[in-house]
Amino acid sequence: MIVQFGTSRFLQAHVDLFASEARDAGQDVPGITIVQTTDDPVRARRLAAFADPAGFPVIVRGLESGAAVEREVRVRSVVGGLQAHAEADALRALLAGPATHVVSNTGDVGFEDGAFVAILLAGLSARWQAGGAGLTVLPCELVSRNGDALRAAVLAAAAGRAPAFVAWLDEECRWGNTLVDRIVSAPLEPAGAVAEPYALWAIERQPGLTLPFTHPAVVLTDDLEPFERLKLHILNLGHSWLAERWQTAGARAGATVREALDDRATRAALDALLAQEIIPGFAARGLADEARRYAATTIERFANPYLDHLLSDIHAHHAQKVAKRIGAFVRWVDTAAAHPPAMPQLRALAGRYAAL
Numbered sequence: 184m185i186v187q188f189g190t191s192r193f194l195q196a197h198v199d200l201f202a203s204e205a206r207d208a209g210q211d212v213p214g215i216t217i218v219q220t221t222d223d224p225v226r227a228r229r230l231a232a233f234a235d236p237a238g239f240p241v242i243v244r245g246l247e248s249g250a251a252v253e254r255e256v257r258v259r260s261v262v263g264g265l266q267a268h269a270e271a272d273a274l275r276a277l278l279a280g281p282a283t284h285v286v287s288n289t290g291d292v293g294f295e296d297g298a299f300v301a302i303l304l305a306g307l308s309a310r311w312q313a314g315g316a317g318l319t320v321l322p323c324e325l326v327s328r329n330g331d332a333l334r335a336a337v338l339a340a341a342a343g344r345a346p347a348f349v350a351w352l353d354e355e356c357r358w359g360n361t362l363v364d365r366i367v368s369a370p371l372e373p374a375g376a377v378a379e380p381y382a383l384w385a386i387e388r389q390p391g392l393t394l395p396f397t398h399p400a401v402v403l404t405d406d407l408e409p410f411e412r413l414k415l416h417i418l419n420l421g422h423s424w425l426a427e428r429w430q431t432a433g434a435r436a437g438a439t440v441r442e443a444l445d446d447r448a449t450r451a452a453l454d455a456l457l458a459q460e461i462i463p464g465f466a467a468r469g470l471a472d473e474a475r476r477y478a479a480t481t482i483e484r485f486a487n488p489y490l491d492h493l494l495s496d497i498h499a500h501h502a503q504k505v506a507k508r509i510g511a512f513v514r515w516v517d518t519a520a521a522h523p524p525a526m527p528q529l530r531a532l533a534g535r536y537a538a539l
Contacts, residue, residue, distance in 0.1 A: 185215045185395055186277060186306075188267075188287040188299060190226045190233075192376035194323065195258065196241045196367045197384065198286050202260035203238070205396035212396045213283055214262035218274060220289060220299050222266075230264030232374035239374035244489035247380045251488055258375075267302050278306030279313045284395045287333075288323040288363075294336040304340050307356070311348050317355030319393055321386065323363045327411065330387070334358035360387040362410045364418070368490050381484055385410040409470055413477045416512040417461060420529075421481060423508050424456060425449070426498040427532060440492040444485050453482075460526040464512060467520035502536040509533045 185202070187194060199215060206212045217233050219226050232239060238259035245252060265274050278285075289299045303320075310318065322329040334353070341349050364383040367376050382400040386392075387407040394401065404410065425443050429435070443449045457478045465474035497504075510533035517523045 184213050184277065184281040185284045185286060186274075186282045187215050187217045187261075188220055188285065188303070189289050189323075190217055190219050190229045190264070191288050192370040193363075193365070193367045194286070194288050195239065195374065196376040196378035197363060197365055197382065198323065199258050199260050200241050200256060200378075201382075201384065201398040201400055202396055203258040204256070205398050206260055210396050212260060215260050216277060217261055217264040218267050218302075219264060220267045220302060222268065227266065228372075229374045230266065233261045233264040240371060241375055242371070242377045243380050244377060245379040245381070245487040246483045249483070252380060253489070271302075271305070274302070275306050275309040278318070279309035279315060282306075282310070282318060285318055285320045286323060287320075290324065294322075294324065294326065294329075294332050297340070300333075300336045300340050304337055307337070307352060308344070308348065311351050317351060317357065319357040319359065321359045321361055323361060323384075325363070328360045328407075330358035330360040357389065357392045359389065359392055360407055361385065362407055362414065364410075364414050366484065366487075366490065366492070368492075377489075379484060379487055379490065381480060383410070409473060412465075412468075412470070412512075412515070413473060415508055416464070416515075417457075417474065417477050418481050418484070419504070420461065420508040420512060421453065421457075421485065422497045423501065423504045424453070424532070425485075426494050426501060427505070428452070429494040430498055430501070434495070434498075436495070438494045439490075440485050440494060440497070441487060441490060443494065444482070456528060457482075460524065460529050461512075463524040464516040464526060464529075467516050467523055505532060505536045510537065 187198065202212050202215060219230055238257045241256045241258055243254050243256065267274055294300060320330065320333060322333045326332050338349065338352060341352060362385040365378055365381060367378045369377040371377065383402065384400055385402045385404055385407055388403050388405050425440060428449060429438055429443065462471060462474045462478060465471055509529050513526060513529055513533050
């Protein structure tokens with residue numbers, strides 16, 4: 184059994200969809216039980232839908248190799264749902280017994296507010312007391328080295344518990360670092376989602392870590408950093424560069440990424456930025472080919488005719504995003520290259536927000 188913490192549309196169109204497609208391909212994939220960690224009534228309605236054996240729809244819309252595609256996949260990997268507080272005993276029994284893997288997506292601060300960590304710790308404690316083997320935990324939160332971060336949070340919460348239990352958590356459970364990459368643009372009611380064709384779940388290899396299924400979008404890797412850097416410094420950097428250009432031009436309400444790509448001058452400027460600054464920066468780190476491939480895919484994702492990604496949303500917390508996506512890229516390149524590329528636009532943009 185896979186226990187999934189989080190009812191988000193992202194997980195429905197990512198892990199749940201991958202598991203369903205792996206099942207359809209003939210793999211013996213354990214069923215998924217989804218756990219709602221909040222008391223949100225909207226999310227509670229999804230739990231009933233998850234129990235429907237007919238499954239729920241995921242509509243994949245976007246561009247693949249330049250062609251517009253739209254297809255519906257019926258996701259049947261989910262076998263039911265639980266509310267973490269109202270059904271705490273059933274959740275502990277699940278984690279103590281049939282569970283083999285845990286996945287989660289509880290938001291960017293999911294490890295910091297303590298609620299999810301406490302719920303997970305209670306279930307793992309029940310499993311240890313029952314003499315169970317360690318679980319494989321695969322968090323999908325957008326936190327760097329999320330497996331390490333979740334393990335640290337759980338161990339901190341377990342301070343003062345039996346030393347044997349703490350050792351079991353640290354040594355017998357497998358805390359996987361993962362990176363997820365897919366734009367899931369809209370929910371469907373009562374369950375389901377609309378997503379772009381592109382999808383990636385990169386998982387860092389470690390001794391003893393096992394995956395519940397294989398899938399073309401799931402990549403097991405010895406080094407997660409290149410995947411993180413490509414997403415952060417091409418996809419996310421490109422978004423912030425477009426948001427800066429939008430703001431400078433007057434911040435027209437309702438403007439989208441797709442519309443920006445439709446503007447010939449903006450598209451030419453973005454192509455030049457990729458060719459003259461971003462890809463040379465990755466080349467200085469030995470990732471030129473990977474950057475070219477990912478940049479081509481990113482342009483296709485930006486031009487998705489079915490996705491209305493507002494530039495105003497991207498511009499939120501702009502200074503912090505520029506520092507993380509652009510300033511950090513410049514520093515990363517500079518520390519690796521004896522003669523780093525000039526990158527005048529990126530250096531100027533990073534410098535504009537450095538003191539904010």
